[in-house]
Amino acid sequence: MIQRIQSIYLFIAAIVAGVLPFWAGLWTNAKTNANVYSIDLFLENTLLQKCVPILFFISALVAIVTIFLFKNRQLQFVLNRLNILINLFLLGLLIYLSQTLSGEASVSEKGIGMFFPIVVILLLVLANKAIKKDEDLVKSVDRLR
Template sequence: MIQRIQTVFMFLVAVAMVLVLIFPIWHQVNPSQTQMATLTAWALTTIDVESGEVVASSSMIAIAILAFISIGLALFSLFQYKNRTRQMFLNMMNSLAMVINVGLIIWFSHNANETINPEVNGAFVIGFWAIFAGMIMNLLANRFIRKDEMLVRSVDRIR
């Protein structure tokens, strides 16, 4: 049923992935304060701090595509409450998409860090941590779906 607790968790997965699309994911300022790099789901942008103009920008659309896939899987899984095994499978695929997204983010930020200033590490910000919040919510949703499935099987066994 749609009013179950796992529905709330799956909706929160979608909200967390929307946060990934909206907020920056990684940020670095080099020690001499001349350039600043910001990774979002859409692009990696390097800005000259003094003039405020964009020095370099490269598209990171793969992060946004995976975030949209995660949003779609979470919302589609939300309405698959009549088939709990399909719902668990969709959540498992969503977890895989989020893990791949984290891997891409780490890879892109590592490459950007080497380009700008390898001595100083950048900082992961709210967009990055929102993916982990989504993963935890997805895990909790699967746990409650599995609990419902075990309850239904136990009731069928009693009859």
């Protein structure tokens, strides 16, 4: 069922992971004073920087796929945990990249996009709690039969 609360959490997580990183800046370049967006990282030389937009896209895709697996709550729960791991890796990668930006003599400003993996993780944890609650409700009804 699409109207369940975990579907709303997953939909918001897909929006935060799939749309917002391409509109909100990840950090501001100290040299040029320009915002660096997720899509701009495709043009960089290193593989780590190219992985950031790919991981955002994979996270959004897994969240959308998980919405439509409402009949299989266990698989939904496992995919949410996988998505949490993807976002933890993405968060670590963003922290690493922000600490080792090339040519940074002065501290650059971090943008709101650096916090998107944290928001997605929070939404996925809330969705997992709701899925667990549904699973417990189904098990309790099965006991009564």
